Amino acid sequence: MTFEHEVATKVAVPDGLPMAPRPFVIRRTRRETYDTFTLELESTIKTKPFSFAPGQFNMVYVFGVGEVPISISGDPDNMDKLLHTARAVGTVTKRMSALGKGDVLGIRGPFGAAWPLAEAKGKDVVIVAGGIGLPPLRPSIYSIMRNRGEYGRVCLLYGARTPSDILFPREMETWRKKHGIDVFITVDRSMKGWKGNVGVVTTLIPKATIDPLNTLAMIVGPEVMMRFSALELLKRGIDPATIYVSMERNMKCGIGLCGHCQFGPHFICKDGPVFPYNRIKELLMKREI
Amino acid sequence: METLEPIITSHPFFKDLDKKYITLVTGCASNVRFDGGKFIFREGEEAHQFYLIRQGKVAIEIFTPDRGHIVIETLDEGNILGWSWLIPPYQWHFDARALEATRAIALDGKCLRKKCEEDHDFGYEFLKRFAHIMEQRLAASRIQLLDLYDVRT
C-alpha cells in the first residue's frame, strides 16, 4: 500500500460522524520506558477497518476523564491493530497508562495531514526525532522500510533526555541492521554505563551522510528543538521547501471546527500537524502565537 | 614519511584556508592515539594543544565528589577538541577521556599562538574559525540546559 497524497496535504476527514468516538478494545499494553507506554487497540466494529497515513493522529478518549490527540505509532499496512505510544504527563495520559488488556477507549480519527512520503521517493531522507517525537515518525519508517528501494539513504537522528528515555531501542537496532537505515542516537544527560553520544540532537545532523541537494527531512519534537534542527539542516544546504515539521497545540474537536488548535491562520488539526517548514517558519518565530 | 597536510587540508575546520597557512599548521601537527578509557587531558592541567579527532569517541567530563564523572558531551570523528590552549591562563576546564580507541591530530597550541601573534591575518582567520565552533557548542549547551524533553510544568 502506498500513500499518493500531496505534500503534507489534508487527508479527508473520516466519513460518518467525526465527533462520535468508536470503541476500541485494548489487546496489549507495553511499557516502553518508566513513563511511556504503547497501547495495541482493536476496533470493536469489525466491519470498519482502520486505515491511516503516517503522520496522522487520533483523538483518544479515556471515558469519563478526557480526550487527547495522540499520533498513530504503528504500521500503516497493518489495519488489524492500531498502535498509540504516549507519555504519561497529565490527567488523561496518566489514566490511559493505567488501563490494561480488555479495557475500552474511544477513538476519533484518523485526522490531519500526513508526511510527504510520495515526495520523498528518489530522495535521501533525514528523520529527526526528539523525545516522544519518535512514535509519530515510526509509521513513516515502516512505510519507507517496506518500499526501501524507492528511497536513497535514510538516516534517523534521535535525541532522548537520558538513556532510560530511549524508545524502541531494539527496533532501532533492527532498522539499522536489516533495513539499511543509519541510526544515530544521543542523550541530553548521560548515565552510568552509557557509552553512546551525549549532546543535543542537532549535534547529530552533521553526521547524516546525505546529499543535501536531494534530501527530504521530517522533524518531530519540542518546538525549540524543531527550530534548531531546521536551522542545522539549512546549514547543511537542505532546501527549506523539503523540510517538514509536525506541530502540537491543545485540541478539542480535531476537525477544524472549534479553533482550539489555531496557529496563526492555520488549524493544526486539519491543516497540520505536518507542515512544510516554509509555510510556518515565520509563525514559529512569532511569540504571540 | 606520510605528511599530515592532506588530512589537515580536507578537514572542514581548515576548508579554504590559504595553502601557506595549511603548511604552517602542518608544521605544528602530530599524530596521536589514545586507548579507550585513557584521559587525553584533565581539568586544571596546562592546555597547550587541541585535537582534530580522526576516529573514535571522546567524552568531555567533569568530576564531582558526589556523582563521580559526569559526561557533558561527546565528540567524535571530524570534531575539534579543546580551546583552552587559546585563552589565558591556558588551563583545561574539563576532563577529556577517550571512550574507545581514538586517533587524532594534535596541534601544538604554543606554536600556533606564536604564529597567530606574528601574522595577524593568520591569527584572525584562525580565531574566526574557532569562534564558529565555540558558537555552535555554546548554542548546543544552551539547548541542552533547557531540558526540552522534561514534562512541562
Ligand SMILES: Cc1cc2nc3c(=O)[nH]c(=O)nc-3n(C[C@H](O)[C@H](O)[C@H](O)COP(=O)(O)OP(=O)(O)OC[C@H]3O[C@@H](n4cnc5c(N)ncnc54)[C@H](O)[C@@H]3O)c2cc1C
Ligand atoms: C497532533 C498531536 C499529536 C500528539 N501525539 C502524541 C503522541 O504520539 N504521544 C504523546 O505522548 N503525546 C502526543 N501528543 C501530546 C498529547 O496530546 C499531550 O501530552 C496530552 O494532550 C496531554 O494531556 P494530559 O491530560 O495527559 O495532560 P494535561 O493534564 O493536559 O497536562 C499535564 C501536564 O503535562 C504537561 N504536558 C502536556 N502535554 C505535554 C507534552 N506533550 N509534553 C510534555 N509535557 C506536557 C502540561 O504542561 C502539564 O504540566 C500529541 C499532541 C498533538 C497535538
Ligand code: FES
Ligand atoms: S481542534 Fe478544533 S479546530 Fe483544531
